[in-house]
Amino acid sequence: RSAAVAEGAGAMAGPLLQAWGLGAALRSRAALRPLGLLAPPCRELAGTGSGEAALEENPFYGKYRHKIQELRRSSPDVFESRMEKRNEVKKQPVGYSKQGEFIKCMEEKARPIFFAEGLGTKTSKGGFTKDKTLDSILNVEMVKEKSAEEIKQIWNQYFSAKDTVYAVIPAEKFDLIWKRAQKCPSFLYALPRKEGYEFFVGQWSGTELHFTSLINIQTQGETAPSQLVLYHYSELQEEKGIVLMTAEMDSKFLVVHEAQCLANQVQLFYATDRSETYELVETFNHRSSEFKYMSVIAELEQSGLGRELRPAQVSDKS
Numbered sequence: 037r038s039a040a041v042a043e044g045a046g047a048m049a050g051p052l053l054q055a056w057g058l059g060a061a062l063r064s065r066a067a068l069r070p071l072g073l074l075a076p077p078c079r080e081l082a083g084t085g086s087g088e089a090a091l092e093e094n095p096f097y098g099k100y101r102h103k104i105q106e107l108r109r110s111s112p113d114v115f116e117s118r119m120e121k122r123n124e125v126k127k128q129p130v131g132y133s134k135q136g137e138f139i140k141c142m143e144e145k146a147r148p149i150f151f152a153e154g155l156g157t158k159t160s161k162g163g164f165t166k167d168k169t170l171d172s173i174l175n176v177e178m179v180k181e182k183s184a185e186e187i188k189q190i191w192n193q194y195f196s197a198k199d200t201v202y203a204v205i206p207a208e209k210f211d212l213i214w215k216r217a218q219k220c221p222s223f224l225y226a227l228p229r230k231e232g233y234e235f236f237v238g239q240w241s242g243t244e245l246h247f248t249s250l251i252n253i254q255t256q257g258e259t260a261p262s263q264l265v266l267y268h269y270s271e272l273q274e275e276k277g278i279v280l281m282t283a284e285m286d287s288k289f290l291v292v293h294e295a296q297c298l299a300n301q302v303q304l305f306y307a308t309d310r311s312e313t314y315e316l317v318e319t320f321n322h323r324s325s326e327f328k329y330m331s332v333i334a335e336l337e338q339s340g341l342g343r344e345l346r347p348a349q350v351s352d353k354s
Contacts, residue, residue, distance in 0.1 A: 170269040201283040
């Protein structure tokens, strides 16, 4: 049975997965058997055929069905062109996207009102805030008079009442993440689902980290919108030894605990002391033909992140 799976890998995956060496990943399926639900991720990335038929077999296709069908009806030429581009993906790293080029890291500051989030900012078409500086959230000069621990408590208390993801990151940990992000600006993250795993490409744009579902990149290319943006503020890093983080997400695609799982994976892969774990990030960015997405799943399962997103744990082991 496993031989049959490996034999059909080329047809299942298409150019995108061939660039990652999916065949090798499938051949190692037996060694990773304890992960459970390994077959669904193969179907997530591509179906058993090619073109639109392959997308329809994706278990997450239904979430994007309306947008895809609307594009096909309103602009058939554009739809066909984007489907053809999927066959060219092997020429580029999977994480390639120009979305970061359209989201500029602006330094313009808003009026310094304590925790007056939203003032002096603009909302983009996708619902995310542009020019989202730290001064548009709180009065930086005022908090400079407080200790790092006090700022942490203020930040956590404020955002705990909001439906979002937030964190206070130690300066040395963010330093490591930032240095690695310069060398490896994108990575593939796995979000556990009941059906298996949905994959998101995370791409750094300045100190912003944008997450876009892989199927969106496959269907919409460089114009694919983000579903989650993590904002990192380093204004207090040197003086207080902390970096503040908050986020915005598209609630049509993600809920807070799912966004939190993706945010936690950034530290798992970019701030790890384990060389084998960070090597996955390096491979994705610089040796894409050797990348095995199932290794990401293995690391995620081993870490325990996202376990609460998989309620069918018992059936997975059967």
